[in-house]
Amino acid sequence: MLTLLLLWRPQRLARLVSRRFKPRLDATAPGVLSTREMETIVAFAAVLVEGRELDAHEASYVVEHVTDKAGKTPGYLALYRKTAGLLDRLAGAPFSSLSLERRIGLMVQHRFTEYDVRIREYLLPWGRETLTVRALAVPDLIRGYYFSPAGWAAVGYRAFPGRCGDLMRYTSAEA
Amino acid sequence: MAAREEVRETEVCIIGAGAAGGIMALELARRGIRVVVLESGPRHDLARRGDYSRRFVKGENPWESPLAGIDRHTTGGSVGYRLEWNRARGVGGSTLHWEGTALRLHTDDFRMRTLHGMAEDWPISYEEIEPYYGKAERALGVAGTPDDPWASPRSTAFPLPPFPMSFSDGFFAGACRKLGIALHHLPQARNSLAYGGRSQCRACGTCHVCPTGAKASTDLTHIPQAEATGHADVVTDATALRLEVDRSSRVRSVVYAGADRRERRLSARIFVVAAGGVETARLLLLSASPDFPRGLANRSGLVGRYFTSHPSIDVTGRVAARVYPYRIGFSTAMSGQFAVPRDRQRRGAFFLEFLNSAGPLPGQIAPVSGAWGTALGQRVKAEFGRTLGIRIYAEQLPDNSNTVTLSTGVTDYFGNPAPHITYGIGPYERAALEGAREVAVKILAALGAEGIRSGALGYAAHQLGTHRMGSDPAQSVVDANLRAHDVPNLYLVGGGCFVTVSASPPTLTIAALAIRTAEHLAEVYRGQGAGRRSHRSGSPAAGAIR
Numbered sequence: 001m002l003t004l005l006l007l008w009r010p011q012r013l014a015r016l017v018s019r020r021f022k023p024r025l026d027a028t029a030p031g032v033l034s035t036r037e038m039e040t041i042v043a044f045a046a047v048l049v050e051g052r053e054l055d056a057h058e059a060s061y062v063v064e065h066v067t068d069k070a071g072k073t074p075g076y077l078a079l080y081r082k083t084a085g086l087l088d089r090l091a092g093a094p095f096s097s098l099s100l101e102r103r104i105g106l107m108v109q110h111r112f113t114e115y116d117v118r119i120r121e122y123l124l125p126w127g128r129e130t131l132t133v134r135a136l137a138v139p140d141l142i143r144g145y146y147f148s149p150a151g152w153a154a155v156g157y158r159a160f161p162g163r164c165g166d167l168m169r170y171t172s173a174e175a
Numbered sequence: 176m177a178a179r180e181e182v183r184e185t186e187v188c189i190i191g192a193g194a195a196g197g198i199m200a201l202e203l204a205r206r207g208i209r210v211v212v213l214e215s216g217p218r219h220d221l222a223r224r225g226d227y228s229r230r231f232v233k234g235e236n237p238w239e240s241p242l243a244g245i246d247r248h249t250t251g252g253s254v255g256y257r258l259e260w261n262r263a264r265g266v267g268g269s270t271l272h273w274e275g276t277a278l279r280l281h282t283d284d285f286r287m288r289t290l291h292g293m294a295e296d297w298p299i300s301y302e303e304i305e306p307y308y309g310k311a312e313r314a315l316g317v318a319g320t321p322d323d324p325w326a327s328p329r330s331t332a333f334p335l336p337p338f339p340m341s342f343s344d345g346f347f348a349g350a351c352r353k354l355g356i357a358l359h360h361l362p363q364a365r366n367s368l369a370y371g372g373r374s375q376c377r378a379c380g381t382c383h384v385c386p387t388g389a390k391a392s393t394d395l396t397h398i399p400q401a402e403a404t405g406h407a408d409v410v411t412d413a414t415a416l417r418l419e420v421d422r423s424s425r426v427r428s429v430v431y432a433g434a435d436r437r438e439r440r441l442s443a444r445i446f447v448v449a450a451g452g453v454e455t456a457r458l459l460l461l462s463a464s465p466d467f468p469r470g471l472a473n474r475s476g477l478v479g480r481y482f483t484s485h486p487s488i489d490v491t492g493r494v495a496a497r498v499y500p501y502r503i504g505f506s507t508a509m510s511g512q513f514a515v516p517r518d519r520q521r522r523g524a525f526f527l528e529f530l531n532s533a534g535p536l537p538g539q540i541a542p543v544s545g546a547w548g549t550a551l552g553q554r555v556k557a558e559f560g561r562t563l564g565i566r567i568y569a570e571q572l573p574d575n576s577n578t579v580t581l582s583t584g585v586t587d588y589f590g591n592p593a594p595h596i597t598y599g600i601g602p603y604e605r606a607a608l609e610g611a612r613e614v615a616v617k618i619l620a621a622l623g624a625e626g627i628r629s630g631a632l633g634y635a636a637h638q639l640g641t642h643r644m645g646s647d648p649a650q651s652v653v654d655a656n657l658r659a660h661d662v663p664n665l666y667l668v669g670g671g672c673f674v675t676v677s678a679s680p681p682t683l684t685i686a687a688l689a690i691r692t693a694e695h696l697a698e699v700y701r702g703q704g705a706g707r708r709s710h711r712s713g714s715p716a717a718g719a720i721r
Contacts, residue, residue, distance in 0.1 A: 047547070051548025116545040139542040142541045143542040146541035147537070151537030157502070159380075160380060160502075161232055163380075169378060170503045170531065
């Protein structure tokens with residue numbers, strides 16, 4: 001049956017597999033991360049979004065996003081906790097205490113930087129926790145950071161939706 | 176809920192403090208007529224708009240009411256018309272979140288039956304409303320210049336200079352010139368210079384919430400001025416639940432309630448309902464009585480019928496050059512060339528808005544890029560700002576089967592039936608959209624755009640036609656002065672009175688009609704020599720009519 005579906009409508013099969021096996025947020029209540037958990041998440045995000053240590057402003061964008069999501073949207077507190085717990089476990093120490101190079105090495109080794117997860121990976125019976133972080137936490141942290149002023153800075157904008165500026169700027173190319 | 180005998184009294188009661196209600200409040204109050212405005216929502220103070228703007232950027236709707244279920248509604252028809260982002264409760268009403276596009280209708284829009292043998296003519300002409308357009312433009316502070324070769328004649332200048340064309344408009348201008356399409360400035364009810372005690376626009380980019388007050392909204396342009404006359408009171412958190420009539424079929428009082436759900440009454444000589452095309456119709460339907468078994472002012476059976484909006488589609492394409500989008504939240508160029516099509520019997524009018532904000536945001540590009548670290552920022556920078564977009568607004572014909580009725584199974588915060596909106600579009604609208612799409616694709620192709628695509632069918636935040644005006648009481652709900660045919664002391668103002676809707680956003684026309692109706696109402700009031708009634712029950716007569 002699956003073979004037939006694969007030959008006949010591969011995209012439909014992919015949708016079916018994705019719908020059935022893709023990791024999802026659970027419905028656990030919103031709440032607040034501990035300081036250590038937050039430090040781990042920020043250290044993780046720094047590698048993902050910039051590949052370097054974040055300055056205080058940049059780090060605050062991550063903290064704001066994570067605090068907001070964990071505090072308001074069901075499932076995100078649990079997702080971030082799972083992420084922080086997994087990273088600390090893999091590091092054998094607080095993940096945030098590792099050097100940037102060691103963090104990058106660990107993340108590449110465990111493929112946390114490959115967040116465009118292939119649908120066939122959803123069917124694998126092992127590595128479910130890592131898969132959840134790759135499929136859900138990583139894109140979320142990248143999205144949150146690039147929706148912040150840091151994302152606008154990346155494209156060269158000092159003023160952007162939500163930050164007022166010089167009215168006439170829109171009439172010419174960006175300096 | 177048991178009604179309490181907590182009665183206030185005034186000369187004119189206005190229900191709704193939005194575009195129509197806010198303007199009428201000032202126009203009446205400055206003529207010395209006592210007005211009480213009942214507004215369902217709160218005052219959204221300007222000082223809080225910075226926070227609102229931040230919430231909006233995060234995808235939240237800061238105008239959402241805190242009262243659970245007050246905006247509950249159900250939908251039917253081929254297009255589910257939702258209200259969540261398409262209206263706002265509060266002093267200012269939908270002018271709080273409107274885009275500020277301030278277009279007049281065209282001369283021909285008022286004569287669809289005469290010219291094209293379809294829909295109905297308005298009972299007033301463009302020439303009659305033209306002076307009021309000028310007054311509305313001055314009251315709201317419209318920035319523009321008369322460079323639209325297709326526009327109808329105007330007798331007054333725009334009060335503010337236009338916003339200059341944007342950098343990306345320059346791309347469109349070149350392509351339009353090649354194709355023989357007139358591109359011109361888009362009139363905006365926002366300050367290109369400081370005006371009316373409000374600041375110049377500061378390009379905050381979140382026009383759904385204007386944090387500076389540069390965009391005209393009646394909480395800034397009209398309500399404070401009305402209150403300053405000493406003749407207007409605004410009662411917030413006051414949702415009208417029903418209107419009560421006396422034996423002579425006149426409205427005697429409105430029953431309203433706040434968050435505590437306790438019923439209160441306000442009596443008045445004249446009632447003006449200005450609650451938007453959905454809520455005005457619903458209030459009338461909720462006010463059924465033995466005299467009006469189908470709803471107040473509804474002997475024609477047309478209250479809630481002919482619900483109309485503007486179908487809309489964005490057409491986008493990717494260009495090689497950087498176009499620097501998202502630096503202002505509004506558009507500066509449009510084309511009105513198709514606002515009066517020759518083949519209007521076959522397909523509707525449309526207009527093209529050249530978008531200054533199109534394409535994915537950095538936060539949308541990044542998480543699907545597959546990149547991380549240093550490469551991620553580079554990828555976002557390379558991808559961002561290379562999309563041009565054209566928004567199409569199409570004319571919709573009034574259709575008797577598009578309606579606002581009372582939901583049979585869902586109730587609101589107060590236990591009243593929620594509105595049920597049945598909405599769809601037909602071949603006429605689809606033909607207009609298709610014609611517009613073809614033009615938009617040609618323009619983008621002339622720019623060398625790749626990946627040209629049409630977005631999903633949407634609809635504008637315009638709720639029109641549900642208490643249409645006309646001369647014949649069997650075919651309309653209100654007369655040319657917006658007085659209900661069936662109820663002599665009831666006026667229904669706002670977009671619901673539109674007979675046809677053209678392709679243009681309605682707010683400037685709503686404002687012009689509100690000013691015109693206020694003038695009429697003041698004349699009537701003066702003619703009656705009445706109005707020496709007390710502002711509050713038991714207080715001495717105070718409302719001298721000039």
